[in-house]
Amino acid sequence: MSISKWFVFVLIVGCLLCDGQRLFAQQSPPDDEIIKLAEDVYLFRHHFHQSIFITTPKGVIVTDPISSDAAIWLKAKIKTLSDQPVRYVIYSHHHDDHITGGSVFADQARFVSHAAAREKILQAADPHTPVPDLTFTDRMGIDLGGKHIELIYTGKNHTDNSLVVLLPQNKLLFAVDFIPVETVAYRTMQSDYPDDWIESLKQVEQLDFETLVPGHGKIGKKEHVRQFRNYLEALRAAVEEQVRKGATVEEAKKAVRLPKYEQWQRYADWFPENVEGMYRYLSQQRKDNR
C-alpha cells in the first residue's frame, strides 16, 4: 500500500472512531473503554482485546467477556447504560483469552456458542467459563427487545468453532481472530486451518454488512475481508513454492517476502511466523497426500 493510500485509510478509520461517542474514556490509553458504534451497539475494549454488546428494552446481549476483571468492569458500566440484565453471552470461539469471565454474568444470562466450542469448553472445565447451554451448527437468530442478531458459522478458519455475529439492522459484523484489519495473521497460526480459512472468508464476503469489528485492533470495512483473504492466498502461494523446491523452514522464512503487505501491522515480527505456520501446514499436507 502506498503512503498516500495508507494516510487516507488512517483518516477513514480515525473518523469512524471519532464518530463513535467515547464513553467513560479516562487518560489515554485507558485499559478498558466503551465506544458507541451505533444506536444501542457498543464496543468494549480491554487492553488488546475487544468485543461488542447490544442494549435492548428487554435485556442486554454481550459477546466475549475477555477476562474476569474485564467482565466485572463491563457489568458495572452496562448498569450505567441500561436498567436491564444481561440476557445472553455469546462466545466467539473457545479460546480462553476471549471467553474467560463469563461467570460474572451467570446469574441471569444464557450462554451461546457453536456446538464444537461447547465440546472444547467442557473438556477445559474452567470454573470462570460457564458452559454454553444454547448452541448451533450453521446459523441461529436471537430476537430480543426489537433487536435481531444472527450467529453464523462460516466453516473452519482460526478454529473449527468460530462464529460471526451479524447485526443486520446496523450492517455490522463482529468476527474474532480470523479477519484482522490490515494486520497479518497471529504468529504461527497454531490452531488454524489455512485452506478452510480462505473458503470461510469467501463466505463472510457474501454476508450483507458494512462495518467489520474484529476481536483485536482497528475497526474496518467489508473490503478488509477480501484484503485479508488475498493476503492469505498470497502467503500460501509463496510458501508453497518454497515447499515444492524443497526449501527448509528457515530458508523459506528468509526467502518469502510480500512487499504489498509491508505496511500492515505486525508484518515485521509476525510475518516470518506466518511463513513458518504455513510451511508446517503445507509440508504436512504433502506428507498426508503421499
Ligand SMILES: [Zn+2]
Ligand atoms: Zn483465538
